[in-house]
Amino acid sequence: MKPVLQRCLLVLLLVAAPSALAADLTGDWTATGQRPDGSKIQMMFRFRQDGSRLTGIVSRSSSDLAIVNGQVNGSQFSFDVQMSFGERSRTLSYSGTITGDALEISAPNPRSDVPLHLTARHATAAEVAANWPERIPVPALHPVPANGLARTPPMGWNSWNHFAGKIDDKTVREIADAMVSNGMKAAGYVYVNIDDTWQGTRDAQGNIRPNDKFPDMKALADYVHSKGLKIGIYSGPGPKTCAGYEGSYGREAQDARTYAAWGIDYLKYDWCSAGKIYQDDDMQAVYQKMGDALRAAGRPIVYSLCQYGRDAVWEWGAAVGGNLWRTTGDISDNWNSMMGIVTHQFGLERWAGPGHWNDPDMLEIGNGGMTADEYRTHMSLWAILAAPLLAGNDLRDASRETLDMLENREVIAVDQNPLGQQGHRVAFNANFGEWARPLSGGAQAVALVNFGDAAATLSVNWKDLGLNGPLNVRDLWAHADRGRQADGFSAQVPPHGVLLIEIKP
Numbered sequence: 203m204k205p206v207l208q209r210c211l212l213v214l215l216l217v218a219a220p221s222a223l224a225a226d227l228t229g230d231w232t233a234t235g236q237r238p239d240g241s242k243i244q245m246m247f248r249f250r251q252d253g254s255r256l257t258g259i260v261s262r263s264s265s266d267l268a269i270v271n272g273q274v275n276g277s278q279f280s281f282d283v284q285m286s287f288g289e290r291s292r293t294l295s296y297s298g299t300i301t302g303d304a305l306e307i308s309a310p311n312p313r314s315d316v317p318l319h320l321t322a323r324h325a326t327a328a329e330v331a332a333n334w335p336e337r338i339p340v341p342a343l344h345p346v347p348a349n350g351l352a353r354t355p356p357m358g359w360n361s362w363n364h365f366a367g368k369i370d371d372k373t374v375r376e377i378a379d380a381m382v383s384n385g386m387k388a389a390g391y392v393y394v395n396i397d398d399t400w401q402g403t404r405d406a407q408g409n410i411r412p413n414d415k416f417p418d419m420k421a422l423a424d425y426v427h428s429k430g431l432k433i434g435i436y437s438g439p440g441p442k443t444c445a446g447y448e449g450s451y452g453r454e455a456q457d458a459r460t461y462a463a464w465g466i467d468y469l470k471y472d473w474c475s476a477g478k479i480y481q482d483d484d485m486q487a488v489y490q491k492m493g494d495a496l497r498a499a500g501r502p503i504v505y506s507l508c509q510y511g512r513d514a515v516w517e518w519g520a521a522v523g524g525n526l527w528r529t530t531g532d533i534s535d536n537w538n539s540m541m542g543i544v545t546h547q548f549g550l551e552r553w554a555g556p557g558h559w560n561d562p563d564m565l566e567i568g569n570g571g572m573t574a575d576e577y578r579t580h581m582s583l584w585a586i587l588a589a590p591l592l593a594g595n596d597l598r599d600a601s602r603e604t605l606d607m608l609e610n611r612e613v614i615a616v617d618q619n620p621l622g623q624q625g626h627r628v629a630f631n632a633n634f635g636e637w638a639r640p641l642s643g644g645a646q647a648v649a650l651v652n653f654g655d656a657a658a659t660l661s662v663n664w665k666d667l668g669l670n671g672p673l674n675v676r677d678l679w680a681h682a683d684r685g686r687q688a689d690g691f692s693a694q695v696p697p698h699g700v701l702l703i704e705i706k707p
């Protein structure tokens with residue numbers, strides 16, 4: 203090659219090289235951003251660029267998802283991932299720009315149509331190791347002795363449904379105050395449960411510390427206890443929680459001791475990023491590990507399993523020391539979500555009993571997405587299902603109508619019936635559903651739900667329940683006796699509304 207040509211080529215290479223390098227996305231990237239509620243997002247991208255083709259993994263706090271349809275075009279790139287929510291699956295589309303050493307990414311927000319903005323930079327070796335840690339071997343299975351708690355389904359409040367990432371010490375204290383002054387405590391609600399986003403970093407000894415929103419967990423627990431209430435906290439067996447905060451991976455025993463030292467009375471333990479390390483087959487052993495750790499920590503702590511009903515958790519939840527286990531994915535504040543969850547409870551009644559309950563998720567009553575009739579149906583079915591009653595609204599400004607639903611003593615009495623037998627489906631079709639729950643003393647609670655958009659007359663026949671009349675009927679929402687009925691009982695039920703009665707010989 204002629205020297206002049208050589209020089210030209212060199213100049214060309216030097217000019218072209220920086221942009222060619224910048225456009226190569228291959229490698230691991232740490233992306234950060236903020237949700238609209240102010241909580242932080244952290245995720246990783248493992249990109250592999252081959253010409254204009256982009257493949258790899260989006261590593262969210264809950265799962266690793268394979269990149270599809272990935273393309274790079276100059277400084278622009280885009281790709282999709284397929285995300286499944288229970289049986290449904292959704293395509294999430296990302297796009298971005300390469301700006302020097304950083305990536306500006308527009309990421310889908312599964313909770314809204316407004317995309318999230320993330321900035322990504324090359325990940326450090328430590329970040330990569332933290333995101334994809336080595337799998338710690340799981341313990342051999344053995345039954346964890348029952349802790350004797352939750353003889354009836356737990357009652358209280360949880361921060362997630364209403365506050366999500368916007369929960370802090372001050373709000374938790376105000377909720378506890380409200381529960382005392384608005385009658386919730388008197389109605390039987392005890393637990394004040396902090397869900398995700400309280401976690402900070404670990405100290406040099408690996409002890410978990412709360413973040414800035416919770417200056418002193420022990421002091422907060424003392425405050426809640428001083429109100430005659432109990433306090434709950436949240437973690438998970440993976441390195442990160444669902445919202446991307448520090449999890450208990452490899453620190454199970456240490457975290458259980460920390461919770462006990464703070465005075466924590468309830469732990470919700472959420473699978474999330476554990477799914478990047480373990481298989482569903484490992485779930486029982488992984489949950490047993492924390493069950494053992496809580497027991498060894500020596501404080502009575504209600505143990506709430508949250509892994510969305512996978513691996514038939516109802517069959518082994520009690521054996522790992524669990525007091526309750528979620529049976530489905532997350533509830534949303536709408537009729538279809540709430541009733542969809544109910545249809546996943548059919549047949550699970552045989553696994554519930556004093557000390558160990560199916561958990562169809564927290565209540566949405568008072569959050570505004572359903573009508574009052576729909577919320578009464580929600581409350582009634584949770585009582586029939588012997589579900590934990592964890593209010594999920596802002597109790598500081600709850601309306602009297604909302605409080606009257608949550609505090610309905612007669613409905614609560616069904617939920618808390620000492621027999622501890624979960625109700626079952628009697629009939630279910632396009633128009634209505636009927637459920638019955640055996641209560642102590644030979645009584646039964648019966649719920650009739652109108653699925654239609656117009657009021658309808660619904661009937662319960664004693665013979666469908668295997669009972670002979672006459673029976674005494676009491677309407678638990680009207681707080682009224684409806685007399686002694688020979689064969690059954692009928693009533694007008696509003697659209698999406700409920701008739702909840704107690705029947706007694």
Ligand code: GLA
Nearest residue numbers: 362397398444445472508532
């Ligand atoms: C999961 C759980 C929810 C809530 C969030 C918090 O989605 O199922 O109940 O705890 O995580 O990130």
